Amino acid sequence: DARVTQTPRHKVTEMGQEVTMRCQPILGHNTVFWYRQTMMQGLELLAYFRNRAPLDDSGMPKDRFSAEMPDATLATLKIQPSEPRDSAVYFCASGPGLAGKGDTQYFGPGTRLTVL
Amino acid sequence: AQSVTQLGSHVSVSEGALVLLRCNYSSSVPPYLFWYVQYPNQGLQLLLKYTTGATLVKGINGFEAEFKKSETSFHLTKPSAHMSDAAEYFCAVSPNTGFQKLVFGTGTRLLVSP
16 A cells, blocks of 8 residues: 655654754655644745756745655755744645546645744 | 645544545546545555546545546545544645646645544
């Protein structure tokens, strides 16, 4: 049963510290998405990649957030420095990249980040 | 630009009652439409999607949705609610050309009482 995996599942850190979240997409999927979910803002798209290239990161605060795909099996989302307002659940999703055919996104279990 | 409106942040039903979750979309081009479900402390999971063809779409767990172009709607229904259906439900839209990101609604929390 292929699944998107995310690590860590929970992270508590202090303001100013660097946070790195990792995602392993489903093998063979060529699109990867990062979302942030909060009570106030709901589900927000931060960035997405196709074939490891960033297609859109307009939803991401550029001064402190960065997203990369070092290889096809790993996507990372970094926050440096972290702030209390970054506290949220961060989801990674992957998809087979069926352009024009209603690509389904498969979500990971999320990383719950708390910044004190 | 595309957008999705989900009417009602919370919907409460009794076990065995009809479930109706509303979704209206705005799109300048023919859309693809999706319903996702999120159980507590989990990621989103696809319930069903409309791309082309039959406008009544059946999904997992007994849910179905009907694409009504004239009403720009894609409401989600289930004839008889189960306690296990309690979750948050998200409607989403994307254009039907090229590769585009999904635009999600704000979600509707379904509460099921015994």
